[in-house]
Every structure is written in structure tokens, then in C-alpha cells.
Amino acid sequence: MPATPTTKREPLEAGPVRRVVHSLLALAGWVVFVYWWWLVFRRVNATEVRYTLWFIAIALVVIVFVTMLWAVHNVRLFRKRGPRTQPRLVREDFSHDTVGRPVNMPAVPTDCLTAGIIVVRIEGDAKVYQPIAVRAVTRRHESPRAAS
Numbered sequence: 001m002p003a004t005p006t007t008k009r010e011p012l013e014a015g016p017v018r019r020v021v022h023s024l025l026a027l028a029g030w031v032v033f034v035y036w037w038w039l040v041f042r043r044v045n046a047t048e049v050r051y052t053l054w055f056i057a058i059a060l061v062v063i064v065f066v067t068m069l070w071a072v073h074n075v076r077l078f079r080k081r082g083p084r085t086q087p088r089l090v091r092e093d094f095s096h097d098t099v100g101r102p103v104n105m106p107a108v109p110t111d112c113l114t115a116g117i118i119v120v121r122i123e124g125d126a127k128v129y130q131p132i133a134v135r136a137v138t139r140r141h142e143s144p145r146a147a148s
Contacts, residue, residue, distance in 0.1 A: 101126055102125065103128075103129070104129065115133065
């Protein structure tokens, strides 16, 4: 079956009923939000409110400052190295695993790609991958044995 080409679809607009339902849900969410804050403000004193406002203000200043430092750091990197024109070249090294053990692969590594079963063992300080050739197994229909 040939693949059908994907056609770009224009965004769909919700119908009037759906828009009204979404607006009512949003309004209900804001009513619940305001009600819960009203409950909180009735149970706390002015000192707790001031402490919370100071905490939010300090956190906002710290977050903006750290974000500005990060942006300055990135601009300095860009000016030093220039724009990225290609991804970094990564040399894949499979001679050791993540804990530093040497890895022994078969003489032909593609055997691991085509093998049905691969046995992985730790032999001494090395990890050994051994592909196993799977023979086609044909099942004979056996008659049920009577329990003795």
C-alpha cells in the first residue's frame, strides 16, 4: 500500500458550544483558586504573609540573576567559539563498559547484530559477549502422556 503524502492542515477552531464550555471551566478554575487563597489568608497572620512575599521576591531576584549569568556565559562561549555549523564529533569507544571493565566482543562484531541470542558473561575482570547461533527448531506433535 503506497504511503499517502501528508498534507498540511490549517488549525481548527472549536465550535461555539465547546468555547463556552472551556470558558466556564476556566472561570470555575479561577473561582476555586481565589476561594482557596481566601481560606489561606483567613488562617494566617500578617507576619506569615510578609515572610512569604519576601521569600517570593528574593527567589525571583535570585532566579533572574542566575538566568542572566547563564545567558552571559553562553554569549561569551559564542563569541569565543563562533556559531555551531555542525554537531560535535563523538568517538564511540566500546572497549570498556560504564564501570571500566574491558569488553571482549567476537572477532566479527556484526555477529552480535544478527545473532538470535547473545550471552553476556563476566570472566575475571572482563565482560564477554558471545553470539549464539539459533537453530530452527521444529516441534513434533507428541501425544499427551498419561500421568503415572
